[in-house]
Amino acid sequence: MSSLINFYQKLEVDFIRGEGCYLWDESNTRYLDMTSGIGVNNLGFSHVELNGEIHAQIQNYIHLSNLFKNSWSEKLSDKLVEITQLHASFFCNSGTEANETAIKIAKLYAYEKNIENPKIIVMNQGFHGRTLGALSATSNKKYKEKFGQLLDGFIFVDFNCIDQILEVIQQHNVCAILLEPIQGEGGIHIASTLYLKQLRKICDQYKVLLILDEIQCGLARTGYWFYHQKAGIIPDILTLAKGLANGVPIGACLVSQKLNDLLMPGLHGSTFGGNPLACRVALKVLEIIEREELILKNKQKGEYLINQLQSKFTSVEGIKSIRGVGLMVAIELNESIEDISQQLFLQHKILINITQSKIIRLLPSFLITEEDIQYFCDSLYHFIKSKSIKNKELI
């Protein structure tokens, strides 16, 4: 029995090594990872160049306080500014902290503009993290109900519904709208290009901040550096984390110039945030994505994955929908299949993630090959077929 707090449901396996999109257990059995640590190990496990950066940096130092200039964080910020067309970055250690920063900046904006009783519009099915602020912006009641009064001022609307946004803006003093362009935890729901464009227009018209959380869908996964770029818009604030340093903890909150002018020393901070180790690795991650043309490759692999799934599963009983963009894909089942992750793990040596109890969320590493995709699709097909046959026999 472990002495860890029981916050997670874990599979009983001790992986001892990883390479690319594979993990090996103690008995040297190989597993195909279709989750990449929930969208973190985008460049796979044990990447030689990233390991090289880690080794090089720890020879110098791991941590440097934010009281001193740190050229790795400056270089990383410059690169992020270049690819986002935003103006400045703040680094922290996780997605929830990046969103916490964004919420604080929205509140500061409301304060500076003398907006009374300011509200932030957030989305049903949205997920932004587990700290009290980010949790207040998160929709899933299961995560919130036992924690009493959270931060007030958040108004939930339906995703992709512009009328509800307009209604709230006309009735309240809204200072910001916060959403994921593709909802991950909520089950891979994709904002339409029209919706994103309309949001930008409304935010400009009413002087409301547009905050996009691309913690899960950003950083090349969908075949764009950031999914909102498909709509040709630029948010006022962008939050990132997960794959930014391929597993070395880091979060980022990027802001436009007008917001940067409001931010000054003492308003926010983090001891570990922006440490040279994480920033150096993140910079290399961005360099590899560019050099290896992974944005384009992810788009092509994603199309292959969705085509394979659709051709195999369209007529299979029990599958409600297959949707996604790039390497962010959902297979929604009609009902939850008990222990599906455990069974795929045991029988087919595949790691998957289930969200909202009946949605298989696929976030594979960018290194996945067509053969891996084929193996996954075949295995899932046999598994689901065998399940539906057994269920029929039971009836």
Ligand SMILES: Cc1ncc(COP(=O)(O)O)c(C=O)c1O
């Ligand atoms: C869209 C989104 N925002 C925020 C978070 C929170 O990130 P973290 O777990 O690093 O705090 C997550 C994590 O799954 C996420 O998917």
